Amino acid sequence: MLWWGMAGAFTLVWIFMVVLWLVAVRRDPGEVDDAAAERLQTRWIVGGGLVLPLVAIIAILIPGIPIGHGMLPTADDDVLKIEVTGHQWWWEVHYPDTGLTLEDEVHMPAGVPVHIHLRSADVIHSFWVPRLAGKLDAIPGHENVLKLEADEPGSYRGACAEFCGALHAHMGFVVHVHTVNDFEAWLEGAAEDD
DSSP states (O other), X not given: OHHHHHHHHHHHHHHHHHHHHHHHHHOOOOSOOHHHHHHHHHHHHHIIIIIHHHHHHHHHHHHHHHHHXXXXXXXXXXXXXXXXXXXXXXXXXXXXXXXXXXXXXXXXXXXXXXEEEEEESSSOEEEEOTTTOOOEEEOBTOOEEEEEOOSSOEEEEEEEOSOOSTTGGGOEEEEEEEOHHHHHHHHHHHHHHO
16 A cells, blocks of 8 residues: 555656646746746745655655554564575575474465564575565575565465576565464474474
8 A cells, every 4th residue: 555655646746747847838938037037946946846845755754654664573572483594596484483494485374463584594685575565685694574464365476586696586485374273273284294
């Protein structure tokens, strides 16, 4: 929703600017003395160069800051933690509470926030699941945390969004989202099989 809101706001600003340009091009300046022309020029510079961008930025930040803040991970201890390490050219997915490790697939419950702790074993990678969250880099020697929350069960494709070498284009993964009960059953069964 944030993306659509921003796209709509920028489209309105663009249309407004095109209309102003058309008015300026077609307008007959008439007879204007130098002092009046300078005042008019100053109004356009202040209005179009200061006021308009300031209003547009504030209009985007008012809803954007709370929405963006809600996407940040919190320090809740009861949140499911999944450790994901990027390798050339695959993803290692580790569930620290069970010791379970998977390759190129993440399993998580629906309707529950999950913290993905991202690391890299070699070069910079970028963990991206377009339908669930923005992308976040996995950087060697550094840990980033991405908050994921899926509204409904299903399978969501993800990819590395940072060029990381020759096989970068094949560095995909799948996020399987289960109901809470199905996730618990899957986790129990997968831990037993491992």
